[in-house]
Amino acid sequence: xxxxxxxxxxxTLVAFLITSALLLHPFGYPPSAxxxxxxxxxxxxxxxxxxxxxxxxxxxxxxxxxxxxxxFTAVTGVLLLFRSLKKRExxx
Amino acid sequence: xxxxxxxxISDQLILFILIYGLYIIIxxxxxxxGGFQGGAVIASGVVMMIVAFGSGEIKKSLRERHxxxxxxxxxxxxxxMAFAGMGTLFFYNFLVGTPVFGGIPPTGPNxxxxxxxxxxxxxxxxxxxxxSAGLSAVILAMALFSRGEETEx
Numbered sequence: 117x118x119x120x121x122x123x124x125x126x127x128t129l130v131a132f133l134i135t136s137a138l139l140l141h142p143f144g145y146p147p148s149a150x151x152x153x154x155x156x157x158x159x160x161x162x163x164x165x166x167x168x169x170x171x172x173x174x175x176x177x178x179x180x181x182x183x184x185x186x187x188f189t190a191v192t193g194v195l196l197l198f199r200s201l202k203k204r205e206x207x208x
Numbered sequence: 209x210x211x212x213x214x215x216x217i218s219d220q221l222i223l224f225i226l227i228y229g230l231y232i233i234i235x236x237x238x239x240x241x242g243g244f245q246g247g248a249v250i251a252s253g254v255v256m257m258i259v260a261f262g263s264g265e266i267k268k269s270l271r272e273r274h275x276x277x278x279x280x281x282x283x284x285x286x287x288x289m290a291f292a293g294m295g296t297l298f299f300y301n302f303l304v305g306t307p308v309f310g311g312i313p314p315t316g317p318n319x320x321x322x323x324x325x326x327x328x329x330x331x332x333x334x335x336x337x338x339x340s341a342g343l344s345a346v347i348l349a350m351a352l353f354s355r356g357e358e359t360e361x
Contacts, residue, residue: 163312164237164325177299191342
């Protein structure tokens with residue numbers, strides 16, 4: 117029974133992947149106006165030569181805030197974990 | 209602790225690694241790079257010192273508590289710069305055109321100037337502090353733990 121279900125899921129997934137690969141848009145097809153806007157205006161609007169830095173810290177600042185929060189949480193978790201492990205070892 | 213040759217070489221090399229990381233952070237808005245990348249370079253320098261000298265020796269001069277303080281202050285700089293533009297928008301670049309980091313470069317290829325970018329270099333600095341101190345604290349905690357040494361309470 118489990119084998120039948122596994123084969124069914126596998127075949128469905130493969131068929132889905134192949135059809136979606138065949139139905140992909142050509143490269144860069146839905147043309148976006150955002151990149152041209154940023155290349156044309158980022159130096160005048162954010163005064164920085166590095167357009168990537170302008171996008172990361174200015175246009176998409178909230179995204180970077182999330183990244184920084186992820187890093188902060190990871191560091192806090194690691195420090196907390198290693199400290200508590202050490203104390204528990206000492207007690208036993 | 210590794211041999212004397214390794215210790216001497218890394219002692220000479222750490223200066224250049226730190227300067228290179230600072231360069232990447234400070235020039236983040238002019239050349240490729242930024243806070244995350246420069247912070248990772250500085251943290252890799254700290255890793256080299258830990259490998260060469262051993263975590264017990266590094267623990268005397270680099271405390272996890274102080275690293276946590278530096279990391280949190282970097283995050284506060286970042287959030288504070290975001291909130292300082294709150295007059296118009298969250299994450300508004302309010303320093304463009306002012307005398308502080310406000311020079312506007314001409315559109316198109318130009319030699320570049322550090323004194324541009326508005327809020328971006330300050331945010332880069334905060335993120336650089338945060339990433340370098342955070343990664344160093346993680347690596348130091350793991351190194352001390354794998355040696356079975358006491359961490360700073």
